Amino acid sequence: MSSLSKFMSANVVLSKLATNKQYAENLPYVEGMKAYDNNPFHPVKNPNGVILMNLADNQLSVDLIKEYLTKKNLQISIEFFRKLANFQDYHGLPEYTEAIAKYMEETRGGKVKFDPKRVVMSAEANGAKQTLISCLADPGDALLDLSYLRRFAKDIRWGTNVQLVPISCKSSNNFKITIEAIKETFEKVQEEKIKVKGMILSNPSNPLGTILDRDTLKKILTFTNEHNIHLVCDEIYAGTVFDAPQFVSIAEIMDEISCVNKKLVHIVSSVSKEVGFPGFQVEIVYSFNDDVVNCARKMSSFSLVSSLTQHSLPSMFGNGFIEKFLIENTKKLRERHEKFTSELEKVGIKCLKSNAGVYCWVDLRTLLKEQTPDAEESLRKQIINDAKLNISPGSSFSCSEAGWFRICFANIDDQTMEIALQRIQKFVQSNTRKLML
Amino acid sequence: MSSLSKFMSANVVLSKLATNKQYAENLPYVEGMKAYDNNPFHPVKNPNGVILMNLADNQLSVDLIKEYLTKKNLQISIEFFRKLANFQDYHGLPEYTEAIAKYMEETRGGKVKFDPKRVVMSAEANGAKQTLISCLADPGDALLDLSYLRRFAKDIRWGTNVQLVPISCKSSNNFKITIEAIKETFEKVQEEKIKVKGMILSNPSNPLGTILDRDTLKKILTFTNEHNIHLVCDEIYAGTVFDAPQFVSIAEIMDEISCVNKKLVHIVSSVSKEVGFPGFQVEIVYSFNDDVVNCARKMSSFSLVSSLTQHSLPSMFGNGFIEKFLIENTKKLRERHEKFTSELEKVGIKCLKSNAGVYCWVDLRTLLKEQTPDAEESLRKQIINDAKLNISPGSSFSCSEAGWFRICFANIDDQTMEIALQRIQKFVQSNTRKLML
Numbered sequence: 001m002s003s004l005s006k007f008m009s010a011n012v013v014l015s016k017l018a019t020n021k022q023y024a025e026n027l028p029y030v031e032g033m034k035a036y037d038n039n040p041f042h043p044v045k046n047p048n049g050v051i052l053m054n055l056a057d058n059q060l061s062v063d064l065i066k067e068y069l070t071k072k073n074l075q076i077s078i079e080f081f082r083k084l085a086n087f088q089d090y091h092g093l094p095e096y097t098e099a100i101a102k103y104m105e106e107t108r109g110g111k112v113k114f115d116p117k118r119v120v121m122s123a124e125a126n127g128a129k130q131t132l133i134s135c136l137a138d139p140g141d142a143l144l145d146l147s148y149l150r151r152f153a154k155d156i157r158w159g160t161n162v163q164l165v166p167i168s169c170k171s172s173n174n175f176k177i178t179i180e181a182i183k184e185t186f187e188k189v190q191e192e193k194i195k196v197k198g199m200i201l202s203n204p205s206n207p208l209g210t211i212l213d214r215d216t217l218k219k220i221l222t223f224t225n226e227h228n229i230h231l232v233c234d235e236i237y238a239g240t241v242f243d244a245p246q247f248v249s250i251a252e253i254m255d256e257i258s259c260v261n262k263k264l265v266h267i268v269s270s271v272s273k274e275v276g277f278p279g280f281q282v283e284i285v286y287s288f289n290d291d292v293v294n295c296a297r298k299m300s301s302f303s304l305v306s307s308l309t310q311h312s313l314p315s316m317f318g319n320g321f322i323e324k325f326l327i328e329n330t331k332k333l334r335e336r337h338e339k340f341t342s343e344l345e346k347v348g349i350k351c352l353k354s355n356a357g358v359y360c361w362v363d364l365r366t367l368l369k370e371q372t373p374d375a376e377e378s379l380r381k382q383i384i385n386d387a388k389l390n391i392s393p394g395s396s397f398s399c400s401e402a403g404w405f406r407i408c409f410a411n412i413d414d415q416t417m418e419i420a421l422q423r424i425q426k427f428v429q430s431n432t433r434k435l436m437l
Numbered sequence: 438m439s440s441l442s443k444f445m446s447a448n449v450v451l452s453k454l455a456t457n458k459q460y461a462e463n464l465p466y467v468e469g470m471k472a473y474d475n476n477p478f479h480p481v482k483n484p485n486g487v488i489l490m491n492l493a494d495n496q497l498s499v500d501l502i503k504e505y506l507t508k509k510n511l512q513i514s515i516e517f518f519r520k521l522a523n524f525q526d527y528h529g530l531p532e533y534t535e536a537i538a539k540y541m542e543e544t545r546g547g548k549v550k551f552d553p554k555r556v557v558m559s560a561e562a563n564g565a566k567q568t569l570i571s572c573l574a575d576p577g578d579a580l581l582d583l584s585y586l587r588r589f590a591k592d593i594r595w596g597t598n599v600q601l602v603p604i605s606c607k608s609s610n611n612f613k614i615t616i617e618a619i620k621e622t623f624e625k626v627q628e629e630k631i632k633v634k635g636m637i638l639s640n641p642s643n644p645l646g647t648i649l650d651r652d653t654l655k656k657i658l659t660f661t662n663e664h665n666i667h668l669v670c671d672e673i674y675a676g677t678v679f680d681a682p683q684f685v686s687i688a689e690i691m692d693e694i695s696c697v698n699k700k701l702v703h704i705v706s707s708v709s710k711e712v713g714f715p716g717f718q719v720e721i722v723y724s725f726n727d728d729v730v731n732c733a734r735k736m737s738s739f740s741l742v743s744s745l746t747q748h749s750l751p752s753m754f755g756n757g758f759i760e761k762f763l764i765e766n767t768k769k770l771r772e773r774h775e776k777f778t779s780e781l782e783k784v785g786i787k788c789l790k791s792n793a794g795v796y797c798w799v800d801l802r803t804l805l806k807e808q809t810p811d812a813e814e815s816l817r818k819q820i821i822n823d824a825k826l827n828i829s830p831g832s833s834f835s836c837s838e839a840g841w842f843r844i845c846f847a848n849i850d851d852q853t854m855e856i857a858l859q860r861i862q863k864f865v866q867s868n869t870r871k872l873m874l
Binding site: 018054059067084122123130134136230280292301302303308337 | 499502520521634701740
C-alpha cells in the first residue's frame, strides 16, 4: 500500500456536528413529504394524489398579496437597482425594519410599540429561534419548552446542544399550560444538575391554535422573572387570531407587571408565514435586551436577507393596504376554520377549541386500535396511504397522549379543501366501522 | 428590597457567545465605515466626502446586469407568484442550483463540471465559510489560514471557537505561500496540542489579487491529503481573473493528482460579489463530501435564500447572457486595474503584481514614519482624515509587515475613481515631502 493510498482509506474526520447525524431525516415529516413528492395532488393532472395538510402556512389571501406586489412593487426600477443590488448593511434597510416593527404593532392590535432598532432580520422562523437560543444558553443548558415542537427541539439539540425539555400538557385540561406543571419540570431538570436558562412558548400555540390568556402569561412571566431566567415568546402566528378572545402579546404584559426585568424577554415574529409568502423568508428576532440584539444581529450578518426581499415589503405599509389585508385575511381564516371543524364534526371528529393559527389540533383517538404511540404511527401511515393526506402526528409535538394530530387548514385552496374533507370523512366512516366490527 | 426588585438587579445571564464580546465592533473597518456614514462622498452634494475603497465588490458591469434583470426578469408574473411565494424547499429551486453550477463552470473556463446536487445555498460569503468550518472542526480545533482575513478569523473564533492560524507570507517573496511555511506552522500548532483539521485558502487571493499556480496548488493538496486534513478553497473571486495566467480551480487539480481523497476538498463560491449584486446574497458552499453537503444543507435550512432571489438568477443563463457578461466584465476589470496601478506608479507607489480580484495590495511602506503596526494605523487614520479615503490596512489581514494596504478599485464608478486617484496622488506627494524634510 503506497503512502497516498493508505491515507485514502483513512477516515475523514468531520466535526461532531456533521457526524452525530442527529439531523438525519428520519421523522414522520420527511416520510410524509416523500409520499407527496412521489404522488403530488393536482386537481386535474393527479386528483388522487397526496394533499399536504402539514404545512403551517396561510394561502387563503395570497391573491390579495400577489395582486398588490406584482402590480405595484416587485418591478424594480432601473434607478433603484444599484441601491438594492449593493445594499449589504446587516442592520437591514431602514424602511424594512420600520415596516416590520409596524407590522408587529398592527398584528397586536396597536396596543404595543416596537422599536425598529431592535428588529433583527432572520431568514427562517426556526433559524430565528435558534439564534435567540444561542444568545441565551450554552451547550448543556436547558430551556423549558411550552411550545413542544419536537422536530425543532431535535434540531436545536443538534445545532446548539441545548436541550428543550417539554412541559407536560393533558387533554383532560384542554392542553392548558399550568404553573404547577412548569414548576414541577423546572425542579426536576434542576435536580439533574442541568442549568435551566429560560422558557420558550408559542403564542398563539403551534400546534394547538389557542392563545394564552392574560392571567397565564402574567404567571409565566412572573415565574421566569423571579427565577431570573429568560422568556422566549414565539409569536409567529400573532396575525392569525381570527376569533375572540383578543391576542395578548408578552410585550403588553411586560408593562402590566411591576419590576419586570425586560432584559429577560425576547420575541420571535414572522411576516412571511402569516401573510402568505413563506418562500420570501421574512422572519424576525426581537429582544428587549441590547446585548441579545447585538449578538443576534452579528449572527444574522452571516446569513443576510436579500435586499430584493427587503425591498418588497415596505411598500405594503403606510397606504392602508396591510390593515385591509389583515381584516380580510382574518375573515377568511375564520370561515375556513369553521368549515373545516364543522365538516369534521359531521363524522364525529372533534378539534380542540381554537381561535388562531392555520391548523387545528384534531382528536383522532377514536380511530386508534390502542392508545399507544405505535398505534398513532400506524394511523398516520394509514391516513397517508388510504386517504392520501399528509398530516402531523402528536408524536411530532412531544404530545404525551396518542391520537392527536395537527391538521393545517389554510395552505390549500377551496377546491382542494373540499376534496381533503371528503377524504377525511370517508376515511373516518370506513375506519370507525372497522373498529366497531 | 422586595423579592422582585432583588431579581431586577441580578445579572441577566446570557450565553458565552453573547457575553464574550469578541464580536464587538472595534476594528479599523468599523471606524472607517463610521467616517463614511458621517460624511459620505457624493459627486454633487458632497464632493469632499469619504470614498469607500474597502468594499471588495464589483460595480464595473452593474449596468449590464441592471438592464438585463430589470427589463426581463425581475417582473414576477402573476402565475409565477404563488410558486415563488410558497417555495421553501431547503435544497433550493432546481433551476437555481443548476444556474449556480453552470456559473461555477463558466467562471472556471469550462474545464470542470459541478454537480447541482452538491450546491448548498448560502446567504453570505463568510457565512458560507463558517458553515463549512462548522462541518469540519470542533471547538478548540484549528485550521491553517492561507487567506489571512483577520476580521473573518476573529468572527470564526467567536462563532465556532475554531482557531484560524495564519501562515506567514513575506514581501521579499511577493507574499507567495510556500510549503515550508505551511509545514512549519502545522508542526508548531500540533506541538501546542491543538488539532489541525484542515487549511483554508483564498484563490484568487483576497487581499493579494494573485492566483495560485498549478504547482503550488498540487503541493498544498498533496500536503492536506497526506495528512488526512481538509482543504477549504475560497474561490469567491474565480470570475474576476482579468489577465494571464489562467485561473486554476482546486476542482481541476483534484483530477490531476492520483489517490486524492475527494472527501477532504470543499469550495466556497459566489455569484453576487463577482457579478455586481452583493446585496442579493447569492453565495455557495460546495463539497465533494456527501456528509458535509448534508450537514451544510441542514444548517442552511435555518437561513434560507429568499425564493425571490432564487428566481432572479436562472434567467441569466442559457441564452448566452452570462458568457457575454463575463467577457465584458473581465475587460472592464483589466482596464480599471491598469488605470489604477499606472496612476499610482506616477507618484512612486507600487502594487503587488496581480491578475485577479477587485482590489490591489498596495505598498505604502515609504509613507510610514517607522516600520511598525502603530505607524501603519497612524497612516490609515491620516488617509481617512486628509485624503478622505477608506482603505484596509494590512493589520486587517494578519500581514506581518507594516505598510501594506488593500485598496478596492472596482466598487466605484469612473468619475469617483478619478477623484480618488487625484486624492491618493496628492496625499502621497505631500507626505513624501514631509517625510523627506
